[in-house]
Amino acid sequence: MTGFLVRRLLQTLVTLFMVTVITFVLCQVLPGDPALARAGSEGASKELIEAARKDLGLDQPLPVQYAKWMGAMLTGDFGLSTRSRVPVTELFAQRLPVTLEVLVFAVIYALALGIPLGVISALYANTWIDTTGTVIAVTGVAMPQYFQGMLLILVLSVWLGWLPASGYVPPSQGLWANLLGMVMPAITLGSVVAAEVMRQLRSSMLEVLGEEYVQTARAKGVSESGVILRHALRNALIPVVTIIGMRIGRLIGGIVVIEVVFSMPGIGQLLMNSVLNNDFPVVQAGVLMVAVVVTLINLVTDVSYMFIDPRIRHA
């Protein structure tokens, strides 16, 4: 077990190193010249551009640039945004609460919808209830998220007028308005995870319900709801944990589209704008941060899976 942990940790370190290299290389090939941006615009003299290049360390060989960049990152220095001259960390800190709030609500929505639907579909397998559940799940996966968002806006705000179409209200300016604004982004972002939780739970519930210990529980007179909730569901949820772990990483990617569709001032929108404006430091920091978080979540998922399921521990 310790061997597995150590090996998994080492793997993660290697992956993280490659993640930083890829991010670095990716930003090297982004169009636009940061030295030119620093020196002013097109009109700057050659000397001025050269001075800026030297100033930014862009005249040094790539490995040296990489080492310097990595060193700065490790000490938490992500540089200044080339566009607004604000420290990158500050830009992210301002926007993080918005993104986190959407993520948290999306996961809550996914579980609140996915778990009951999964259980019900398994209990009523191959009936119209099950079919309806499958159709909901397939829709969640197959429909592009931005399109789901648009349809929600069309129905819930344009036609029914129940919810604000877009924008973000900070909780300090009204908790209710803030929550109302979260409904559609959370549903849109969470639908894919809800669908996957549902499908996974349906199949693992079906498998567990056929096991002998469930029969035994029934035979010794445990009530039906007790059998389902205490004996079957608890075991059926194990594979669902992995799904959630894997998908949280994917959710973070989906946030870009969601924040653009619902005009929410979060990290996704910041990244989108920075990519369009060639704001290297912001893109670099953002992409790196997200990839690191995803890698760590994968590690945590693997390790927690090992603790939940003893069969893996002893394998």
Add this chain to the structure above:
Amino acid sequence: MTAGAKSRRRIRPSLWLSVAVLAVLASFAVLNTAVAPYDALDIAFTPLEAPSLKHPFGIDHLGRDVFSRFVGGTRISFIIGLASSFFAAAIGSAIGLLAAYFVPLRAFLMRLMDAIWAFPTILLAMALAVSLQPGIVTVIIAVVVVYVPLFARLVYAQAIALLERDYILAARAFGCRPLRLLLTHVLPNLAAPVIVQATLTLGSSIVLESSLSFLGIGIQPPTPSWGVMIQSGYKWLETAAWISVLPGLGIYVTVISFSVLGDYLRIRLDPRQLSGKA
């Protein structure tokens, strides 16, 4: 398990429907201008006119026939879907095979795949799409890079197990060269899961293309891509919903059809080897 038999029975009507839908869309993609009643770029009609017999999908905000643009978008979607899942499958399988066979390369290749997989699809595709000239080729490259790790991991996991089999050991003992071994003994046994995954990836790459185009960094207007159409109709949702809702439904139906087809192939070609991960 009986689930395989059950879904095989259940899948039939939806399978035929999906095949029919894909056949119609594929004919749109191939015949393109022969099917489209008007020029997809021609600003010739009254803007925002509702769907009618003459214009089944209505007119967009600039006065273009939405059905003709829809047909053009089908072509873009199919080109990008087919090309990117083909290249992702080919490159990913090659990497997976190499990593499985050549032990010294293994750690490097598979950790590299992990690293690429750690970047959220949209973010990675965004960064790639912006670094190159916008257009079809760029979108294909971005989608391929994003999905290569999927195939590499799939092929790697299966190939590792295959390489332990007796018949492979026998082939090796007879002095079979690595390339021949991989291509004639290992690869054919992996074809089924790769084909299934490629069919499912077809749908995902069409969604990814449309998302990039929707964000303005994929296919550039006025070229009719479904993502571009949805984006351009976004502002007119209230008064002329057909401009974006119809191409959106197009994507939805296409992706579902590919996934039904993929699920069918999964059961048909290979009931045991594939796990549930898409």
